[in-house]
Structure formats: structure tokens, C-alpha cells
Amino acid sequence: MAIALVTGASRGIGKATALQLAGEGYTVAVNFHHNITAATEVINHIVEAGGKAFAVRADISDEAQVMAMFDSIDREGEPLTALVNNAGILFEQSTIESLSAERINRVLATNVTGYFLCCREAVKRMSHKHGGKGGAIVNVSSAASRLGAPGEYVDYAASKGAVDSLTTGLALEVAAQGIRVNCVRPGLIYTDIHASGGEPGRVDRVKAMLPMQRGGQPEEVAQAIAWLLSDKASYVTGSFLELAGGK
Numbered sequence: 001m002a003i004a005l006v007t008g009a010s011r012g013i014g015k016a017t018a019l020q021l022a023g024e025g026y027t028v029a030v031n032f033h034h035n036i037t038a039a040t041e042v043i044n045h046i047v048e049a050g051g052k053a054f055a056v057r058a059d060i061s062d063e064a065q066v067m068a069m070f071d072s073i074d075r076e077g078e079p080l081t082a083l084v085n086n087a088g089i090l091f092e093q094s095t096i097e098s099l100s101a102e103r104i105n106r107v108l109a110t111n112v113t114g115y116f117l118c119c120r121e122a123v124k125r126m127s128h129k130h131g132g133k134g135g136a137i138v139n140v141s142s143a144a145s146r147l148g149a150p151g152e153y154v155d156y157a158a159s160k161g162a163v164d165s166l167t168t169g170l171a172l173e174v175a176a177q178g179i180r181v182n183c184v185r186p187g188l189i190y191t192d193i194h195a196s197g198g199e200p201g202r203v204d205r206v207k208a209m210l211p212m213q214r215g216g217q218p219e220e221v222a223q224a225i226a227w228l229l230s231d232k233a234s235y236v237t238g239s240f241l242e243l244a245g246g247k
């Protein structure tokens with residue numbers, strides 16, 4: 001079959017996506033940064049269900065680590081045909097006056113540079129221009145790219161705006177090379193990303209403002225990502241799918 005790389009796949013949306021894609025027949029490259037125990041649990045889960053997966057450690061903001069990760073994927077002997085750029089970071093709520101340069105740079109390094117580096121290495125392997133079989137990329141952005149997240153995390157929202165723009169440009173650049181590039185924009189999804197910082201009750205407050213009156217589950221994002229990667233979406237590129245309960 002073929003390999004799908006999911007970044008940040010040891011928990012949350014990345015974990016749900018890894019499980020979904022394994023169920024659809026991909027061999028899943030489970031990227032993790034620190035937590036090898038959690039990554040191993042994801043792999044065990046996939047293998048017990050009859051699927052195939054392996055772990056690849058890399059900090060996606062580090063160019064050398066990203067290149068080494070893709071080299072290790074090459075050694076598996078199956079073509080890489082799917083990339084899910086999912087790993088991302090969000091810091092505690094803050095107004096602009098308190099945003100340090102260090103925080104801004106860390107957010108951009110992971111949420112933007114990391115996505116660029118993984119796209120670059122994936123395109124080198126998927127592109128018909130380089131003898132590849134083609135493939136599909138899904139970038140995980142956020143509803144925050146449209147809404148701005150004022151008073152909370154404009155740095156995060158801006159990083160996701162860059163992800164949107166990367167999607168548009170790269171989709172056009174590689175459309176004739178057999179690669180589709182699409183984007184999902186989740187709203188409130190119940191994962192651990194909301195555990196750090198945030199005022200007490202924030203999740204309930206946000207939920208109450210949503211037309212569907214509920215947050216989403218990681219599996220609901222995973223299913224949309226899997227569809228965008230699949231041949232069912234063979235004429236879809238440069239598109240944005242809102243997964244935000246109507247907001």
C-alpha cells in the first residue's frame with residue numbers, strides 16, 4: 001500500500017487521524033516529539049486492529065530532524081502518498097501587550113515553519129516531476145485564522161492564517177505534479193490542547209456560542225481529513241473545509 005505521515009500523532013486530532021487512516025489501509029508514520037509511550041500506544045492500537053504503523057520522532061520546527069524523519073520513512077520501502085500537517089502549539093490566553101518575541105517565534109516555528117518543512121520534503125517524494133506517484137496533503141489550520149482570536153491568541157490565529165495561505169499557494173504550485181493540497185479549519189475540538197492556560201470555563205463559554213451548541217470530537221476531524229486524502233476527493237485541491245459547528 002502506501003504510507004501516510006501524520007505529525008503530532010500521539011494524541012488528539014493527530015491520534016484520531018492516524019487510527020482512521022490505518023483503518024483505511026495506509027501504513028501510518030506516527031510522528032511524535034517527546035512522548036514515545038503515547039506514540040507506541042497508538043501503534044499498538046493500530047496493529048491490534050490489523051493495521052500497520054511505525055513511529056518517527058521529530059520536532060517539526062527543526063529542519064535537520066524533519067529531514068531525518070523523511071529519510072527514515074524512505075527506508076520503509078513503501079511510497080509516501082499522504083501527509084497530514086497536524087502538529088501545532090497554542091499558548092495561554094494573552095493580549096498583544098504581553099506577547100513575548102520568544103512566544104511568537106515558537107508559535108511560528110512549529111505552526112508555520114514546521115508545516116513548510118514537511119510540505120517541502122513530502123513534495124520531493126510525491127511529485128511526478130521527481131518520479132513520485134503523486135499524493136495528497138492536508139494542512140490542519142483553525143477557525144481562528146478567520147476569526148482572529150482577539151484577546152486570546154492572535155499569534156496562534158496569525159500562524160494559522162499562514163497555513164491557509166501556504167495551502168492556497170502550494171495547491172496551485174503542485175497541481176500539475178499529481179499532488180492535491182487541502183486544508184481543514186476545526187473550531188472547538190475536545191483535546192488536551194485546551195488543558196494549558198485558558199480561563200476556567202472557557203470551553204463551555206465558547207461552546208455556548210456555537211450554532212451547533214457543542215464542540216467536535218477528534219474523530220469528526222479525522223474523517224474529514226481522510227476524505228480529503230482519498231480518491232473520493234480526487235478533483236478537490238486548494239480547498240478549505242470548515243469543521244466548526246457552523247461558526
Ligand code: NAD
Nearest residue numbers: 008012013033059060086087088142186187188189191193
Ligand atoms: P494536542 O495538543 O492534543 O496535539 C498536538 C500534538 O502536536 C501533540 O502530540 C504535540 O506533542 C505535537 N507537537 C507539538 N509541537 C510539536 C513539534 N514541534 N514537533 C512535533 N510534534 C509537535 O492538540 P490538537 O487539538 O490535537 O491539535 C492538533 C492540530 O489541530 C493543531 O495544529 C491545532 O492547532 C489544530 N486545532 C485544534 C483545535 C482544537 O480545538 N483542539 C481547533 C483548531 C485547530
